[in-house]
Amino acid sequence: MDDGSIIRLYWDRDQRAIAATGEKYGPYCMSIAGNILKSPQDREECLNDTYMAAWSSMPKDWPKLLPAYLGKITRNLAFNRYKSARAEKRGGGEIALVLEELSECVSGRETVEGEYDRRELIDAVNAFVRGLPEDKRRLFLRRYWYSDPVKDIARDNDMRPGAVSKALERARKQLREYLMERGFEL
Numbered sequence: 001m002d003d004g005s006i007i008r009l010y011w012d013r014d015q016r017a018i019a020a021t022g023e024k025y026g027p028y029c030m031s032i033a034g035n036i037l038k039s040p041q042d043r044e045e046c047l048n049d050t051y052m053a054a055w056s057s058m059p060k061d062w063p064k065l066l067p068a069y070l071g072k073i074t075r076n077l078a079f080n081r082y083k084s085a086r087a088e089k090r091g092g093g094e095i096a097l098v099l100e101e102l103s104e105c106v107s108g109r110e111t112v113e114g115e116y117d118r119r120e121l122i123d124a125v126n127a128f129v130r131g132l133p134e135d136k137r138r139l140f141l142r143r144y145w146y147s148d149p150v151k152d153i154a155r156d157n158d159m160r161p162g163a164v165s166k167a168l169e170r171a172r173k174q175l176r177e178y179l180m181e182r183g184f185e186l
Contacts, residue, residue: 003066010058017058018051025067029074035147036078046081050074075145101143101172121184128178132171139164140171 001020009017026047033046053073063069129137139157142148143164150168154161 007058007062007066010055011062013059018055021051021054021070022047025070028067029070032071032074032146033078035149036075036082042081042085043078046074046078049077053077101168121179124179124182124184125175128175136167136171139167143168 001024006017006020006024009020029047029050030043033043033050037043037046050070050073054070057073061069129140132140135157139153142153142156143150150161150164153159154164157164159167
């Protein structure tokens with residue numbers, strides 16, 4: 001079933017939308033959740049929550065790219081579940097590494113007054129990523145959007161893990177410089 005037909009099922013409030021979404025995008029969403037959540041039960045619950053979120057929000061929002069829309073929902077839900085599970089304890093794993101790597105570029109300070117700055121920071125990071133050469137952008141997104149392990153990124157790009165790590169390190173340094181040039185305090 002094509003994406004337009006799936007979206008139409010959501011708009012028509014037809015429960016077949018969930019099955020069609022699961023059939024076409026279930027493995028994709030499960031992969032995203034799996035990179036963030038290690039528990040099979042958490043991944044499955046995240047996937048179900050993704051379908052419910054899509055069901056609840058689809059009437060207000062006709063996405064341009066259904067896989068990106070579902071991927072963003074899944075990623076956000078998985079991160080929220082990860083943060084919730086780690087609220088009282090610090091866990092290891094890929095997400096802790098990803099967040100630690102990016103902490104040198106972007107701080108986690110949250111204030112009411114900072115909401116405008118947060119939006120500007122998001123726009124600046126997006127502009128930086130769009131400006132990367134395609135091969136560097138692919139590495140950056142695989143690591144920092146999909147939270148893929150370095151060894152998997154290396155394997156899929158026919159690179160050594162050390163080369164991927166170095167490329168990511170350079171990209172983080174460039175991001176930091178890019179943000180500092182635009183007046184962001186890091």
